[in-house]
Amino acid sequence: MTRPPGFELWEERFAGAEFRFGREPNPFLARCRPLLPASGKALAVADGEGRNGVWLARQGLDVVSTDFSPTAQGKARALAAEHGVAVTFVEADAHGWDYPAAEFDVVADIFTQFSPPAGRALKWAGMRRALKPGGLLIVVGYTPKQLAYGTGGPKDLAHLYTRAMLEEAFGDFAALSITEEETVLQEGAGHSGMSAVIGLTARKR
Numbered sequence: 001m002t003r004p005p006g007f008e009l010w011e012e013r014f015a016g017a018e019f020r021f022g023r024e025p026n027p028f029l030a031r032c033r034p035l036l037p038a039s040g041k042a043l044a045v046a047d048g049e050g051r052n053g054v055w056l057a058r059q060g061l062d063v064v065s066t067d068f069s070p071t072a073q074g075k076a077r078a079l080a081a082e083h084g085v086a087v088t089f090v091e092a093d094a095h096g097w098d099y100p101a102a103e104f105d106v107v108a109d110i111f112t113q114f115s116p117p118a119g120r121a122l123k124w125a126g127m128r129r130a131l132k133p134g135g136l137l138i139v140v141g142y143t144p145k146q147l148a149y150g151t152g153g154p155k156d157l158a159h160l161y162t163r164a165m166l167e168e169a170f171g172d173f174a175a176l177s178i179t180e181e182e183t184v185l186q187e188g189a190g191h192s193g194m195s196a197v198i199g200l201t202a203r204k205r
Contacts, residue, residue, distance in 0.1 A: 004068050004093040006114055013190075014049060014072040021048060022188035023079060025055035026110045028140045028179070028199040033059065035136055035201060040105030043130055045123065046094040046112040050076025050087065053108075057085035061106065066092045095119040099126030107131050108138045111191070113159045120159075124169055131204040137173065138201055139166065143180060145196030152191035166200050173202035 013020055024030075029052055036042075042061040044053030049072045053065030057080065065087050067073050073089045080087045090097070094112060107127045115123055131137060141161035142153040154160065163178050170176060179199045185191045 004096065007068060010069045010114075011071050014069050014075065018188065019049045019051065019075060019079075020188050021051060021111070021190040022186070023049075023051055024187070025052050026140055026187065027183075027185070028197065029055065029108060029110055029138060032136075032138055032201060036061065037105050037136070041103060042106035042108065043104045043127075045107065045109045045127060046114075047076065047110075048072045050079045050089075052110050053087055054079050054083055054085060056106065056108065057087050058083055062088075064088045064090060064104075066090045066094065066097060068093045094126075095122045097126060099130040101129050102132045104130050104135060105132055106136045106138070110138070110140045111142070111153070113141050113154050113161070115159065116156075117158055128170075128204065133204055135204050136201065137170065137204065138199075139170075140197065140199045143196045143198050145182065149194050149196060151193035151195050152185070152187075153195075161198050163198065166198070170200065170202050172205065174205050176200070176202040 036059055039060055042056045042063045044065045047053040047065040047067050050065055053063045057063040107130055144160045146153050166178055182196050185195045
């Protein structure tokens with residue numbers, strides 16, 4: 001089986017006993033709780049050690065959590081068991097997975113900024129396809145200002161998100177809302193300190 005680019009690097013990053021990005025959900029995602037449906041299916045894209053997918057399951061959603069790292073997903077399974085929730089874990093590359101059509105009420109894409117521009121386009125096209133009409137899209141990432149902080153995220157400008165980029169990608173969605181903020185993140189060793197973050201919520205028409 002051919003492994004995707006970066007596989008060994010992420011396996012190494014996830015190998016320790018600690019959760020690299022913490023065990024709690026991303027703060028922007030947690031603030032989206034009032035937007036979530038009372039029930040339904042959610043997709044957590046490239047969910048790593050499961051903190052965001054498990055949190056979505058704790059809100060009563062039927063969650064599919066994807067990631068290409070079996071080491072990360074092993075820790076995610078343990079986290080789901082700790083919280084007493086059922087999550088479907090799928091070992092898959094975010095760029096190459098066959099995203100099912102119109103299956104999910106929520107799609108969450110939280111800090112998946114390992115994607116180069118071509119990969120990002122494939123991933124976002126798949127996410128669009130996977131959402132049901134009226135479904136909620138949640139995207140969180142770092143902006144170019146993050147390069148000055150150096151407290152997490154990619155070092156390549158092409159991997160970072162801007163308002164214009166998100167508007168171009170999802171401007172045809174309804175109820176589009178984009179928030180840019182500079183805030184302190186405490187998400188394990190991976191994201192620690194003052195950070196430049198952008199978050200999007202929108203609904204597929």
